[in-house]
Amino acid sequence: MNAVRSVLLRLTSLLVAWQTLASPAAADRPNVLVLLSDDQGWGDLSLSGNADLATPHVDSLAADGASFDRFYVCPVCSPTRAEFLTGRHHARSGVYATSTGGERLNLDETTIADLFRAAGYRTAAFGKWHNGAQHPYHPNARGFDEFFGFCSGHLGDYFDAMQEHNGRIVRGAGYCADDYTNHAITFIEQSVAQQQPFFVYVPYNTPHSPMQAPGRFWRRFADRQMTMPPDGDAKRQSKADETRCAYAMCENLDWNVGRLLNRLDAQGVAEDTIVVWFHDNGPAGVRYNDGMKGKKGQTDEGGVRSPLLVRWPGHIAPRTEVAHIASARDLLPTLCELAGVPAATRHPVDGLSLAPLLLGDTADWPDRVLINQWQDKISARSQQYRLDHQGKLYDMAADPGQTRPVNDAQPEALARLSASARAHRDAFMANYARDDRPFVVGDPHAPATLLPAADSRGHGAIRRSSRHPNSSYFTHWASPDDRITFNVEVATAGVYRVGLYYAAQEPGAKCELSFRDARLPFEITAAHDPPLRGAEHDRVPRIESYTKRFKQAALGEIELAQGPGELSLRALEIPGAEAMEFCMLTLERRE
Structure with a gap:
């Protein structure tokens, strides 16, 4: 599998390099900054007529560039991200769900980052990836030189969260959206210092629940009376505090957009940077949405209509308004054309370049049909x-x-x-939802393989901490008959160091990790029973589970043969009420 993929990547790189010879030098091309928000509806901007919040920095992108009146995404997050990355309908790419592996982007897909990196750009993603957690589905394997954020599921707490940096677990600093922005700013500064064009993708994870906003943003809304009427069934209207917190999170995003725009100015590259803003689906709650029917998870207008704002000073005229329908699938061919990057994808894209509409040429634009789908x-x-x-x-x-x-x-x-x-x-x-793809262990390009609870199956009486696999962990592990399994394929045979992230009220559980004939016995030698985290930052009650500061333990080494199989975790002896609460396994091949 990896050999085939390597050949495909090499062929794509050669094709792009050949086409690039006739294109402008990378140093003469515009930078690209793509900003994506999570669960922010069409109506969650002051630009859209919402008088209950203020988003002046996002709004400024429309004033200084182009705004699309009828731009469409998917009803949920992973498919939208896949369509942006590939320029193709998500039904073609293997993405059919938002967890347990259904969010992974097929390996034969070319991403927009593949194209820009091959054309000489420094590429980075900061935030919520949600298109595959392990190499070769990981962002570092899909064209991004730099990645900081989280790949699988969602976060249970937005403050000082467990994050990844290029495949390694790290601790975030402060509120997640601010943290991602800080990393994007640093990357932009480094790129400018190196005189190399950048392609930066910042897929924020807010205002998605849990409803957590930094204090100074929440205080602006805590006692505010909402004036905009919600759209939808009155019996299902969101609580007022949920709307207030969503708006506080939107204003935090706007503040972060302002920080990025100011940094482009300070670095002297604002005129040379294309900035794109859009949302991944409709609002998660029932709140103001400009009178449209539908919200997140629905294919009606309100569930799939998103703003699209594109600024490129000196090229896109200020206050350009585009009435033609468009979709997230159009962004790959659009940005490639604007930047002079060959769109040498392995498969034909479904999207059309919007460059003519952005640059004022609306003649002969087709009246096409766009398909919105969820399940x-x-x-x-x-x-x-x-x-x-x-x-x-x-x-x-x-x-x-x-x-x-x-x-x-x-x-x-x-x-x-x-x-x-x-x-x-x-x-x-x-x-559509047929999927026999294993989770890959030991990809040769990965520093380590992370196997979170979200990608595993619990057997017996074991339960997830939440009915939503995203950001869940396993509890109620009380019997030796219970086990946790991963459907994996070992890409590279060898000896692997195994790590465990867990919680346990008391030590002593004797456990075993196995794959085919290989066994790694180990014991939970230290109790670790931290309190639940997240409630202290919640502004409204949540439906997701809370999280914990799980302990990291080195379990030892196991020798894994190449090929597919079941990676199984069992508790052979349980001296207390439960063996442990399971968060994640890590496997790192010993050189």
């Missing part, structure tokens, strides 16, 4: 109409709230969008 719900959108997943057609110009179906009045539009939705379903749904 088995498929919706089709043309410039004027949306066909929802139940087959109801709406005139979005006359009825943006999707209240009056026009199936009988618009048979031609109904037939066209129905045919597009049916073609998508026929092409992808039969195998």
